[in-house]
Amino acid sequence: MNSTRRVVVTGLGAVTPIGNDVNAFWQNLLAGVCGIDMITSFPTEDMPVKIAGEVKDFKPEEYGIEPAFARKQDRFTLLGVAAAWQAVRQSGLDSAEGGNIDPFRYGVYVGSGIGGFTTQMRETEKLLNDGPKWVSPLFVPTMIANIAAGNIAIRNNACGPCLPVVTACATSTHAIGEAYRAIRHGYADAIIAGGTEAVVLPLAIAGFANAKALTRAENPKYASLPFNKNRGGFVLSEGAAMLVLEEYEHAVARGAEVLAEVCGYGNTCDAHHVTAPRPDGKTQAAAMRQALDEAGYTSDDVLYINAHGTGTALNDTSETAAYKIALGEDAYKAHISSIKGSIGHMLGAAGAAEAVVSVLALKHGIVPPTINLDEPDPECDLDYTPNKPVEAPLTMAISDSLGFGGHNGCVAFKKI
Numbered sequence: 001m002n003s004t005r006r007v008v009v010t011g012l013g014a015v016t017p018i019g020n021d022v023n024a025f026w027q028n029l030l031a032g033v034c035g036i037d038m039i040t041s042f043p044t045e046d047m048p049v050k051i052a053g054e055v056k057d058f059k060p061e062e063y064g065i066e067p068a069f070a071r072k073q074d075r076f077t078l079l080g081v082a083a084a085w086q087a088v089r090q091s092g093l094d095s096a097e098g099g100n101i102d103p104f105r106y107g108v109y110v111g112s113g114i115g116g117f118t119t120q121m122r123e124t125e126k127l128l129n130d131g132p133k134w135v136s137p138l139f140v141p142t143m144i145a146n147i148a149a150g151n152i153a154i155r156n157n158a159c160g161p162c163l164p165v166v167t168a169c170a171t172s173t174h175a176i177g178e179a180y181r182a183i184r185h186g187y188a189d190a191i192i193a194g195g196t197e198a199v200v201l202p203l204a205i206a207g208f209a210n211a212k213a214l215t216r217a218e219n220p221k222y223a224s225l226p227f228n229k230n231r232g233g234f235v236l237s238e239g240a241a242m243l244v245l246e247e248y249e250h251a252v253a254r255g256a257e258v259l260a261e262v263c264g265y266g267n268t269c270d271a272h273h274v275t276a277p278r279p280d281g282k283t284q285a286a287a288m289r290q291a292l293d294e295a296g297y298t299s300d301d302v303l304y305i306n307a308h309g310t311g312t313a314l315n316d317t318s319e320t321a322a323y324k325i326a327l328g329e330d331a332y333k334a335h336i337s338s339i340k341g342s343i344g345h346m347l348g349a350a351g352a353a354e355a356v357v358s359v360l361a362l363k364h365g366i367v368p369p370t371i372n373l374d375e376p377d378p379e380c381d382l383d384y385t386p387n388k389p390v391e392a393p394l395t396m397a398i399s400d401s402l403g404f405g406g407h408n409g410c411v412a413f414k415k416i
Contacts, residue, residue, distance in 0.1 A: 007183045007262040008416065010251050011093070011244030012356050013086030013194075015079045017053035017237050017343045020062075021086060025353075026360050028342070029368045030389045035343050036220045036235050042202055048209040051220040052200045053237025053344030055079065072138060073151070074116035079240035079349075080148035080196030081155060084110070088156055091244040092256055093190055095157040100254045103159040105189040108149045109179040110196065110242070111165035111172055113348030113403075115145030117199045148196050160188045166348070168403030169308070171195045172241065173351030177265035177411050179245050189250045194352035196240035208236060211275065213312065224345075225372050226309035226338035227316050227380040234310040237344030241352035243359070260359045261414040264297075264398075266290030270406030276314055277402055281321030284400070287408040288326035291398055295412035299330055302392055304361050306354040306399040307384070309338020309370065310345055315402065320380045322400075335392055337385040341371040351401035355411055358397040362415045367392055 012022045017035025019025035028035075036053045044050040060070040063082035070078060095103040119142045126134045141147055146164035153162050161182055165175040172195025179193035208214045215233035217223035225231040251258055266287035270278040278284065297303070308319055323331040339357055346353055361367055366389050373386035400410040 005184050005186060006248035007180050007245055008248050008251055009243050009259040009262060009359050010246045010256045011087035011091030012259065012359060013083035013242040014353060014356050015055055015058065015083050016239040016353060017055055020055065020058060022356065029339060029357065030366065032369060032371045032387065033342060034221045034371060036223055036237070038220060039200065041200060047202060047205055049205050049214045049216065051223055051235060053235055054200055055239050072142065074119045074142050075198035076112055076116055076196050077148045077151055079198055079238070080110055081151055083194060083196065083240035083242040084152045084156070084192050087192060087242040087244045091246065092254070093244065101190055103157050105160050106158040107160035107179070107182065107188040107191040108153040108158050108162045109165065109175040109191050109193040110149040110152055111175045111348055112145045112148055112196050113166065113168050113171050114197065114199050116143035116147065117201055117204060119143040121201055121203055152192055156192065158192065167407035168405055169345070169347055169350055170401040170403035170407040170409040171348035171351065173355065173399060173401035173409035173411055174267060176243060176245070176352065176355055177267060177409055180262045180265050180411070183245055183247050190244060190246040192242055193245050194240065194242035195349040197347045197349040198238045199347065200236060200238050205236060215311065222372055224311050224341045226307065226311045226341050226370050227377055227384045228373055229375050229377040231311040231313065231316065233312055234340065235344035237346050239346045239353065240349050241356050243352065243355060258416055260362050261416045262411065263414045264291035264295030264412030266410040268408045270408065272406055275404050277318045278406070279314065279318050281318045281325055284319065284322035284402055284408050285325035287410045288322060288398060288400055291410040291412040292326065295396060295414060297396060301396045302394050303334045304358065304367055304394045304397040305334050305336040306358045306397065307336050307338040308400055308402045309340050311340060316377060317379045319402065320382060323382060331382055334383065335367040335385060335390065335394070336382055337368050337370045339368060351399065351409065354399045358399045358413050362394050362397050362413055365391055365394055
């Protein structure tokens with residue numbers, strides 16, 4: 001195994017509530033656009049929460065998806081395939097015979113927090129209302145959480161390692177981190193890594209709302225409030241995001257554009273509670289410190305932190321505490337923001353969307369804002385980039401994610 005191999009990003013893809021491609025996503029994020037609105041995909045008269053971050057005007061055919069394929073797949077798979085299509089097109093990878101990568105050195109690490117929830121609901125209704133003979137023979141291979149990864153591998157002839165990760169809201173951060181390790185240690189030359197989620201559904205809304213996790217705010221444009229003292233819970237959203245990670249020499253040899261270097265990864269568990277984060281921030285900080293140490297962070301770096309920043313009472317204070325533990329006094333000079341004010345919480349896809357933003361922040365030297373941060377929580381006293389983007393000579397970025405079950409992940413990127 002070769003642990004000195006460098007890993008870089010050569011492709012990005014995103015389908016989000018504020019844009020169905022990377023450029024639209026990034027420009028709307030900088031402009032402070034909020035993609036949260038009243039739910040349109042199902043009636044909400046009896047629902048405890050009526051707002052969400054829905055992907056709008058998604059047309060599968062715009063991403064090379066055939067109508068026959070689209071009809072048979074769950075929405076989470078279609079969103080993931082679309083984001084992967086964007087990332088692979090930007091990277092220029094081609095695993096066909098005579099292409100520029102060995103298919104057996106080309107992998108897919110794409111996870112989902114829940115998987116085919118739309119399919120589960122539809123087929124369960126059939127079972128209960130009409131009987132077992134009406135359940136689709138495609139039910140299982142459409143619903144299982146690994147099937148987005150499987151379909152992305154099929155469509156890209158990626159015959160190397162394929163590892164779907166399921167760690168709730170930390171899913172796609174862990175997928176990117178594990179892909180980084182696989183390439184660094186020589187098991188692959190390139191991996192499509194990220195996450196996808198499509199759970200804006202009555203059952204998910206009811207479950208999260210009854211668990212007191214979702215905000216009950218009625219104004220969708222002032223509902224997701226990371227680090228704001230008025231915050232009352234997160235806003236459920238959907239989408240997908242992907243990165244193509246590639247071994248540096250392999251990317252250079254084929255003339256690929258290198259967007260950033262992946263340079264660190266941390267993975268810890270709170271071992272504390274199934275839904276509440278560890279309040280002292282110690283285990284979350286340990287994941288951040290692992291990534292920072294591996295990345296070679298020093299106080300001379302101009303650091304951007306893409307926060308998990310859910311807008312729940314417990315997350316934002318414990319995350320702030322974790323930054324102070326991980327960085328000491330450097331926490332006060334770090335540029336930090338949460339994009340969940342703009343797009344809500346994409347669950348298993350959130351970390352990948354935030355990793356995409358971290359790469360773009362480094363590339364362009366711009367810190368995206370935390371919108372709706374008009375009344376900061378006194379306990380969240382760091383620089384959370386309120387409301388407007390800030391130009392900064394960023395040299396390093398970390399993106400951290402904290403998931404139900406106590407899963408903590410952090411990925412570090414370096415400007416190149």
